[in-house]
Amino acid sequence: MKKIVTISREFGSGGREIGKRLSDVLNLAYYDEEIIAEISKETGLSEDYINNISEKGIYPVAFNFGRTFASFGNLQLNQTEILVKQQNVLKKIADKGDCIIVGRGADITLKDYNTMNIFVYSDMESKIKRCKYKAKEDEKLTDKELEKKIIQINKDRKKFHNLISNLEWGDRNNYNLCINTSEIEIKEIIPAIAEYIERWFRRKI
């Protein structure tokens, strides 16, 4: 059985770190921003632009064509087309073999692939703490500003999810495991999650 793990995550909850660490421990290919890069390559649109659409479910105001613009024939590419491209990229990735995919609605797009779906979340205090810890020196925000940013990004992710699915983003019923990372140091729980994943894929159906 192919092992494909999707990780959906609230912004600030450490979902990406979980994905990266699990891919190391389980020796699985890891996809996150790589998906954006691939779509950018295929379409000639800038990664920033793709990123804006990729998990937001809204059509961004500013167009942001990438450097490969000249080689890109169709200027009319709209949000739906980008999302279709994203879904194709996700399927190509899944067809390649075992992997961990973070975000991009992979749980929905790959629902026929027998993926194991994880949702990572945490309380606001932990989210703010994590964002502050990861922030570069030149992008320090106050707690209030951070909270506003976190709420907005998670609202966007929810919207994006509703665009591609009838299932509610973050509804536990759509996931095989939901992990609350409040007050937790991610690396400490990785071995247990890794073992859970191994066992989940060995399960009898």
Added chain:
Amino acid sequence: MKKIVTISREFGSGGREIGKRLSDVLNLAYYDEEIIAEISKETGLSEDYINNISEKGIYPVAFNFGRTFASFGNLQLNQTEILVKQQNVLKKIADKGDCIIVGRGADITLKDYNTMNIFVYSDMESKIKRCKYKAKEDEKLTDKELEKKIIQINKDRKKFHNLISNLEWGDRNNYNLCINTSEIEIKEIIPAIAEYIERWFRRKI
């Protein structure tokens, strides 16, 4: 740090089995129906009667006094009083030491005890399969009857939860880990959950 694990669970999802097996592996005291027996002992009301109130959040129609009725002085014990007794029993249990408590709203009642809270759930198909597997020869129900029973019991648990808390029963934000047992053989995932619990209690706060 005291290790108290609470397990809330949808009926039919294998939550009790998870609790029992974890208590063996982790060498923790286990409480489930023991709580009912203790309240029954304290009040003189029958275990059936307590059980009816314990997780339903409704006042049952039929009174069902137990054998120790004669030694019980107060006939006016109402639902609220039973629930208060239940909460006292839960606190007594938690004060005793490390343990796993299944159901009875322990996650809410013991919120000041730094408990680790787990929610166990599954899809209806798995619930029906599990119930059928566990059913005694003389209580075989059809799939339809089972589904009706499962939905009703889970409705009752939700109602009970709403009675003692403003938090929504099954809302992932109230739990540290939510485990979907659909298509899973419980005993296979126990070592991974046990390790997760061990690591969770070792976490830095």
